[in-house]
Amino acid sequence: MPMDSSTTAGAADRGAANARTRILDAAEALFADRGYEASSTARIAGRAQVPKGLVFHYFPQKIDVLVTLVDERTFVEELREQPVEAVPGDPAGTLSRLARRLPLHASPAMRRILFREADTHRSVRERLGRLNGEVFLRARRALELALPGARGDQARLEVAAATFTAVLIYQENLSSLTGQHVDPDAVADLIARALGA
Structure with missing residues (x-):
């Protein structure tokens, strides 16, 4: 049975939210353990198991990750x-x-x-x-x-x-x-x- 477009869009939205959450979770753990300066975006991406470009998709600069963590x-x-x-x-x-x-x-x-x-x-x-x-x-x-x-x-x-x-x-x-x-x-x-x- 083929999936309709609303089901596909819903799955994509959940996947995007999941990736964003994983990025924030990874950054929270790294910043708490190593500090902001010692935690590169590549390390955040690796810990979150997402491509580095996806980190920049959600957070154009590394400081945006910290600001989002503090705000949210x-x-x-x-x-x-x-x-x-x-x-x-x-x-x-x-x-x-x-x-x-x-x-x-x-x-x-x-x-x-x-x-x-x-x-x-x-x-x-x-x-x-x-x-x-x-x-x-x-x-x-x-x-x-x-x-x-x-x-x-x-x-x-x-x-x-x-x-x-x-x-x-x-x-x-x-x-x-x-x-x-x-x-x-x-x-x-x-x-x-x-x-x-």
């Missing part, structure tokens, strides 16, 4: 209008809960790519900047809610939120590079004590 495979969840979870009088517990809900949705490989390539690629740096801004916003709001009497001391709350954000973001980078782990609960407790709670 990382997501920073933005805080909605409702307040963050906070327990009045318990800033350490509030920050600890916040640390468990880092608003970055990305595979471990994509997290390595983000931190490795942030210094040299604008789109990666922008995504990390959004993550930093979002964590800071959540930490500051959480501290304001956990310490309602301290709202008049915005400067101290901002420094505390920035410190907590820096540790969380640094921890993401540190653990992916070295396996070393900074306990966010201990950091939350330290910040709470510094705020006099």
Whole structure:
């Protein structure tokens, strides 16, 4: 029984999507393992098991592969209008809960790519900047809610939120590079004590 043209077109579309996905999968693995600069398009094509020309068909320049990975495979969840979870009088517990809900949705490989390539690629740096801004916003709001009497001391709350954000973001980078782990609960407790709670 001959296939009609819509069946053939559907199979071609699935094959094209599959090839594009394989290229991105290969690039994600290589960039995470070797870095962007050390991963040639030929190596990406070889790992994806596609002709090198097909990589350029979907991604005219190698940087387009990285930008697409960042755009399609990382997501920073933005805080909605409702307040963050906070327990009045318990800033350490509030920050600890916040640390468990880092608003970055990305595979471990994509997290390595983000931190490795942030210094040299604008789109990666922008995504990390959004993550930093979002964590800071959540930490500051959480501290304001956990310490309602301290709202008049915005400067101290901002420094505390920035410190907590820096540790969380640094921890993401540190653990992916070295396996070393900074306990966010201990950091939350330290910040709470510094705020006099």
